[in-house]
Amino acid sequence: MVEIRRLTPDDWELFRGARLAALGDAPYAFASTVEREAAFDEWQWRSRVESATWFAAVDGARGVGLVGGFVEESGDLHLIGMWVAEPLRGAGVAARLVEALLAWARHRPFPGVLLWVADGNDRARRFYRRFGFRGTGVRQPLPSDPSVGEEQYRLALEES
Secondary structure, three states: OOEEEEOOHHHHHHHHHHHHHHHHHOHHHOOOOHHHHHOOOHHHHHHHHHOOEEEEEEEOOEEEEEEEEEEOOOOOEEEEEEEEOHHHOOOOHHHHHHHHHHHHHHOOOOOEEEEEEEOOOHHHHHHHHHOOOEEEEEEEEEOOEEEEEEEEEEEEHHHO
């Protein structure tokens, strides 16, 4: 049974395992690389958990999904690090993760939630559109691979 739970800095090892799995599984989807983050020490992992609000999908003692959010200068929450392990894709785990983050966000003063989707990741685009996210027209190069573009999406919380 997969449990969705909010992470604390004491969950740094669970977070590290899931994050490195995500970066290894889908390097095209993230602004970082597995090589960069594999070098982090315990303090850096604890700091990463603390610097954002993270939810994990946990199966036993193993992280099988992640989603996080941090506050942008605009006041919006920026959804980051969305990932679900391959065997669980299509089983509703991703939706449960996003629902947990959005439920948390709706109890804070965030006007909306932003995220970026890499070009070619059409499955993610369809997934976020089901929640009401819409493209803003803002584009940028993917930080981990500037030859790939990405598009910003936003969900207005006051309307959702």
